[in-house]
Amino acid sequence: MATNRKTVVIGAGVGGAAAAALLAKEGYQVTVLESHPFSGGRCASMVKDGFKYDFGVHMFSRGERGPHGRVNRRLAGNLAWVTRDPACRVMGRVEFDFRLDIRPLLRQFGVARKLGVRTKNYIGAFRLMRSLLSGRGVEANDAVSLQDYVSRFTDDDMVHLFMNCLSQLYFALSYRQASAGEFVWCFSHMFNDASFGYPAGGSGRIPGSFLQAFEKLGGSVRFGEATTRICIGNGKVMGVETASGHHDADVVISSAGIVRTLDLVGRQHFPNEYVTRAERLGYSNAYVTLKYALDRRVIPYAVVFHMPSLPPDRVFDYVEERRPPDDPYIFMPVPSNLDASLAPEGRQLVVAGTAAPAGATPELCDAILDRVHAKVCELFPDLKRSIVWQLRSTRLDATELTNHAAGEAIGMGQTPGQVGRLRPELATPVSGLWLVGADAGSRGIGTEMASGSALNLADRLMGVSGPAPVK
Ligand SMILES: Cc1cc2nc3c(=O)[nH]c(=O)nc-3n(C[C@H](O)[C@H](O)[C@H](O)COP(=O)(O)OP(=O)(O)OC[C@H]3O[C@@H](n4cnc5c(N)ncnc54)[C@H](O)[C@@H]3O)c2cc1C
Numbered sequence: 001m002a003t004n005r006k007t008v009v010i011g012a013g014v015g016g017a018a019a020a021a022l023l024a025k026e027g028y029q030v031t032v033l034e035s036h037p038f039s040g041g042r043c044a045s046m047v048k049d050g051f052k053y054d055f056g057v058h059m060f061s062r063g064e065r066g067p068h069g070r071v072n073r074r075l076a077g078n079l080a081w082v083t084r085d086p087a088c089r090v091m092g093r094v095e096f097d098f099r100l101d102i103r104p105l106l107r108q109f110g111v112a113r114k115l116g117v118r119t120k121n122y123i124g125a126f127r128l129m130r131s132l133l134s135g136r137g138v139e140a141n142d143a144v145s146l147q148d149y150v151s152r153f154t155d156d157d158m159v160h161l162f163m164n165c166l167s168q169l170y171f172a173l174s175y176r177q178a179s180a181g182e183f184v185w186c187f188s189h190m191f192n193d194a195s196f197g198y199p200a201g202g203s204g205r206i207p208g209s210f211l212q213a214f215e216k217l218g219g220s221v222r223f224g225e226a227t228t229r230i231c232i233g234n235g236k237v238m239g240v241e242t243a244s245g246h247h248d249a250d251v252v253i254s255s256a257g258i259v260r261t262l263d264l265v266g267r268q269h270f271p272n273e274y275v276t277r278a279e280r281l282g283y284s285n286a287y288v289t290l291k292y293a294l295d296r297r298v299i300p301y302a303v304v305f306h307m308p309s310l311p312p313d314r315v316f317d318y319v320e321e322r323r324p325p326d327d328p329y330i331f332m333p334v335p336s337n338l339d340a341s342l343a344p345e346g347r348q349l350v351v352a353g354t355a356a357p358a359g360a361t362p363e364l365c366d367a368i369l370d371r372v373h374a375k376v377c378e379l380f381p382d383l384k385r386s387i388v389w390q391l392r393s394t395r396l397d398a399t400e401l402t403n404h405a406a407g408e409a410i411g412m413g414q415t416p417g418q419v420g421r422l423r424p425e426l427a428t429p430v431s432g433l434w435l436v437g438a439d440a441g442s443r444g445i446g447t448e449m450a451s452g453s454a455l456n457l458a459d460r461l462m463g464v465s466g467p468a469p470v471k
Helices: 014-025 067-075 105-115 119-134 146-153 157-171 180-193 205-216 258-265 272-280 317-321 362-379 395-402 446-461
Strands: 006-010 029-034 045-048 051-054 088-092 096-098 220-223 227-233 236-242 245-248 251-254 286-294 303-307 330-333 348-356 387-393 433-435
Touching: 006 014, 006 227, 006 236, 014 029, 014 067, 014 205, 014 251, 014 446, 029 205, 051 286, 051 348, 067 205, 067 446, 096 105, 105 119, 105 157, 119 146, 119 157, 119 180, 146 157, 146 180, 157 180, 157 303, 205 220, 227 251, 227 258, 236 251, 251 258, 258 272, 258 433, 286 362, 286 395, 303 362, 330 362, 348 362, 362 387, 362 395, 433 446
Parallel strands: 006 029, 006 251, 029 220, 088 303, 251 433
Antiparallel strands: 045 051, 088 096, 227 236, 236 245, 286 348, 286 387, 303 330, 330 348
């Protein structure tokens, strides 16, 4: 495809920012239109009283070795990473440090022992680990649930509990809902890369650094400018409309999500089957989060992973039953332990989150967060008296950010029937209109799926042939 084409990218989240910069590098004339006055979408960072906190509860499974690193290298950008070993403190029913690299067999033995796997189940647990690390059988297991996949190897309670919590961490879905093929893909890449990490300067540096490279290449970003319509003529994209008028474009790339993109174009421009399928796709759960600004360093770990004391397959029943959890699973990065510049000297920034039902009411979000707060205070009793301020983000904030009613954390659910070959394609039936971001054309975890999607899109537009080379 010829370059120097006039291109509009809708959205300056990770997917839009990466796509815009990669295409600008190839000579496309790209303008990014972002409805908010800031970049990053769900991966934005904000500042309050000298604390720089993330909108989400973000960690990055593959750090610089994953798609964010690949985008950065292609752009010769300045995104820098922090990794810690141990990567994480597991707490709750059992308590131990989780090492960054679990490929050595002795480490796997250590994890099994500390997790409390019953001795008679060791062989099954090792076979499961070997199978996950091998990365084999991804497509063969795309249509299998992760719960069924794990059950092929073992019925050990602690293995099931760990896998269920990891599934909620990766996909914002329980292991009953998640695709095993997608999980195998993500697990094998995460643990073979062994570079779980966090960007220096906060999560917002990922889209921020992509946009910096983009602007250096001559691209322009227009903040506070929502696309209100994607214009079509003779079955081809002609441009977009915003409150400031019409923007001509030969190529429009939307990171607004497939259904919102249909709204912007008008369903009459698409085949019925495409519209019906798009409207039937399901989303991940939402997440609710607490941000704590503390007047001292209370938590010594980089990340805390709290596993509830509940039967393994019941841990996330509360999401389906739309009630608060009895004992919440909590993912809790401590960003200022990863990069001290994210909090004023001697202070600490802590972020804690858990899953909530898509579309949860404000009352339910608050009730879930009350349980999270109580558990965090139980785990770290000094935290309560060290709070300078705390903020809550709920499903409603995600809805406001994305304009998606579900307020889903990740995007399109990574469930059987919605992953791999069945994930929405980057190309749409309308010539010149493409999708990008966590909802389309890639595999991976959250933001990494969004960057992976942008890499695949750039390769597609530049004529690198073959099926989407998600790596
Ligand atoms: C609480 C929480 C925790 C998470 N934890 C992790 C994690 O640990 N690791 C991880 O990798 N991922 C995590 N994620 C998921 C990750 O943040 C998302 O999957 C990813 O950021 C999605 O990126 P995107 O570019 O596809 O979409 P978005 O981030 O939604 O970006 C889309 C952008 O498009 C803009 N836009 C939409 N419509 C229009 C329009 N009409 N006109 C102009 N602009 C428009 C939006 O304002 C937005 O900026 C988490 C998310 C949340 C909410």
